[in-house]
Amino acid sequence: MSRAVVLGGGYAGLLAAVALRDHVDEVMVIERDRYPDLPEQRLGVPQSRHCHLMVESCMRALEALMPGTIECLLSAGARRIDLTNNALISAPMGWFERFDLGTSVISCSRALVDHVMRENAGIEIRQETTADRLFGDKQRVGGVVLNRGDGTTEKLDAALVVDATGRNSKAPDWLSTLGVPAARASVVSSGMASSSRRYAASNGLYDVLPAILLQPQDSASANGRGATVYPIENEEFIVTLTGPKSDPPPVTEDGFLQYARSVGPEIVADLMAASPPVGLVNGYRNLSNIWRHYDEATFPRGFLALGDAFVAVEPTHSLGMASAALGARWLSENLPSVGLDGNLQAGIAEAATAFWDVTRMQQTAQDKKPEKPSSSLSSLERRISQQIALATLRSKELAKDFFQTRAHPGEGSALTTQERLKLAMKVRKPPLSTLEAMAQFPELEKWVAEFGVFECKIESTS
Ligand SMILES: Cc1cc2nc3c(=O)[nH]c(=O)nc-3n(C[C@H](O)[C@H](O)[C@H](O)COP(=O)(O)OP(=O)(O)OC[C@H]3O[C@@H](n4cnc5c(N)ncnc54)[C@H](O)[C@@H]3O)c2cc1C
Missing domain, CATH: 3.50.50.60 (FAD/NAD(P)-binding domain)
Structure with missing residues (x-):
């Protein structure tokens, strides 16, 4: 046997x-x-x-092995988050426009x-x-x-x-x-640390809450701190703050909130301040x-x-x-x-x-056996990739390619660099300001005006 x-x-x-x-x-x-x-x-x-988020390649493999699991998760309260339609995202180069890209992640505990x-x-x-x-x-x-x-x-x-x-x-x-x-x-150390806490999305917040991703900014004055908010089951949301290992997000009540305020746009800190916490702040340092x-x-x-x-x-x-x-x-x-x-x-x-x-990628190699160094980009290649990254914030085709490539590692981009550059050159709109990005989610703005303490202090790099 x-x-x-x-x-x-x-x-x-x-x-x-x-x-x-x-x-x-x-x-x-x-x-x-x-x-x-x-x-x-x-x-x-x-x-x-x-x-814990599930990207599309994960959902597909899971369904192949255990059909019906995604449906069960959704019935149990997991949220499907359509990108970027249900997500307010500040990337290193600016805010993403709200598009219906036909790609999503599942968010739950x-x-x-x-x-x-x-x-x-x-x-x-x-x-x-x-x-x-x-x-x-x-x-x-x-x-x-x-x-x-x-x-x-x-x-x-x-x-x-x-x-x-x-x-x-x-x-x-x-x-x-x-x-x-x-x-x-x-x-390979990521050099990063994180802390998380759950909150009750009360007073109708759950119905209007998109995912919120504030990634560390690219500017020289940036502090390397980031924050995310994901709605999960039981009408709750989970906040995760990330930062360099040398400056980890605290696990104390006040420290956690203050750190969130220092990320840049204060929307995450304001939602935290206006919502009852569920449980304690938990740190994770072994990233x-x-x-x-x-x-x-x-x-x-x-x-x-x-x-x-x-x-x-x-x-x-x-x-x-x-x-x-x-x-x-x-x-x-x-x-x-x-x-x-x-x-x-x-x-x-x-x-x-x-x-x-x-x-x-971009993490500190601690392996005793050095890996082959990646070839360095020429300044022209760097300029092209920056132009594409900037245009991706305002182009539906580029944004779709960006998120799908990340959800299916190894499958590669559906577009060639030339095609992406062509699309990038068509983009005439500048990146959204923080106020414009927020205005894409009027229901959230309305909720914050009624229940939160929202102040828009930092403008995006435009
Ligand atoms: C902070 C953080 C956030 C993350 N977020 C995401 C995310 O958003 N999306 C994502 O895809 N991945 C995420 N991950 C990664 C994800 O958690 C792991 O890839 C996943 O848990 C791997 O599952 P596993 O079963 O290998 O290990 P685990 O989930 O750790 O399970 C190990 C199991 O083994 C049991 N066990 C251990 N030792 C013994 C023993 N001697 N005898 C019997 N049983 C034992 C444990 O009790 C446990 O049940 C995250 C990881 C971290 C650290």
């Missing part, structure tokens, strides 16, 4: 189990936590205190994502059971030793062990005790990209890693769940031809590469 054991019953663990179940006789998922009955935060997924997936997956999970170590030798992993909730241990044989225990996976240590040479790890290169070495058969345990991408681009879902979809589609003993990790690595490339 072939048995696969998946370690970790989080997002990637569930997807791995779904991908495997038609190809093995038995799949067992092992989870350290006891799941809450309702969609609530739990210890094993500390990042779930922060907003991470706890809701996991809860809905558990209900839809129909997978039996052994809760309150901890994976303690692997057994086998350096040629083949034979299974896993579990710590049961009652303190006893159990040895479980497996044809395949999948590590889905997340960013802090202990698998490198477990493998080294089997005599397996250590896998190289690439760590690095980590790739454990199990795909490179001759790794023992019977072992595979998926999700953050394999490639963890920092959250600014909201791509971690997409990367795991595409890896799981690859597994489900290719397992019959590659086989349980084949090089499955290489295929999952291929699926993760585009996500890794996007998120590590």
Whole structure:
């Protein structure tokens, strides 16, 4: 009998189990936590205190593996945010115009994502059971030793062990005790830190609240701070403030609000000040990209890693769940031809590469082995890309291409640089001022005038 054991019953663990179940006789998922009955935060997924967005490539892969999940999420209160129609966005070069681009993201709490997936997956999970170590030798992993909730241990044989225990996976240590040479790890720090808090969108705010993204500005005087607001289920919204690691957004009541005020436009701080908070401010400081290169070495058969345990991408681009879902979809589609003993990790690595490339851009390489330096842009190329970036704020075609390229890493732009430049040269309108950008959302302005303390202090770079 072939048995696969998946370690970790989080997002990637569930997807791995779904991908495997038609190809093995038995799949067992092992989870350290006891799941809450309702969609609530739990210890094993500390990042779930922060907003989790699903980009389109994630939705597609998820639907391929677990049809109906997106509909269930929406019925449970997740919000579909059409870009840029439902989003007030200040990019480094200015404000985006409000367009109907036919592309969207799903916004909800991470706890809701996991809860809905558990209900839809129909997978039996052994809760309150901890994976303690692997057994086998350096040629083949034979299974896993579990710590049961009652303190006893159990040895479980497996044809395949999948590590889905997340960013802090202990698998490198477990493998080294089997005599397996250590896998190289690439760590690329984002240099960023974030803090988040949920608020009740009361007094009708929920009905008029778009997503709000205030990205750090490009100007020399900019402080590198940014803020986002995303409406989520239960008529709440979640605010995330980001900044350099050397100047992290505080987790104190006053500090959090003051930091929001310093971002630039004060709309986010004003919404926070006018809304009842739900819970405390939570900080997240470990925003690095980590790739454990199990795909490179001759790794023992019977072992595979998926999700953050394999490639963890920092959250600014909201791509971690997409990367795991595409890896799981690859597994489900290719397992019959590659086989349980084949090089499955290489295929999952291929699926993760585009996500890794996007998120590590412009970040500090800390990898001991230096990567190949990217060729520097000529000043003409720089001017062209600046002109395109500026025009993207006011051109529907360019904005559509911009957001779709980001939602589908690796698929490339639908337009050539020449086509984008041609479109950019047609744009005659200057970037919107802050007042003009706000005026695109008259319902929000009306709400702020009635319930908030809105002052427009900083004009956009125009
Ligand atoms: C601040 C922040 C914000 C983010 N925002 C986004 C976003 O907007 N969009 C997006 O796509 N991605 C986002 N991500 C990334 C996303 O959270 C991860 O990519 C995703 O959680 C990976 O899922 P996973 O199952 O691999 O790991 P996890 O979700 O961390 O799950 C690991 C599971 O393993 C269990 N476990 C751990 N050790 C053991 C053990 N020894 N035995 C048994 N069980 C164990 C844990 O309890 C947990 O259930 C964000 C990440 C962070 C840090």
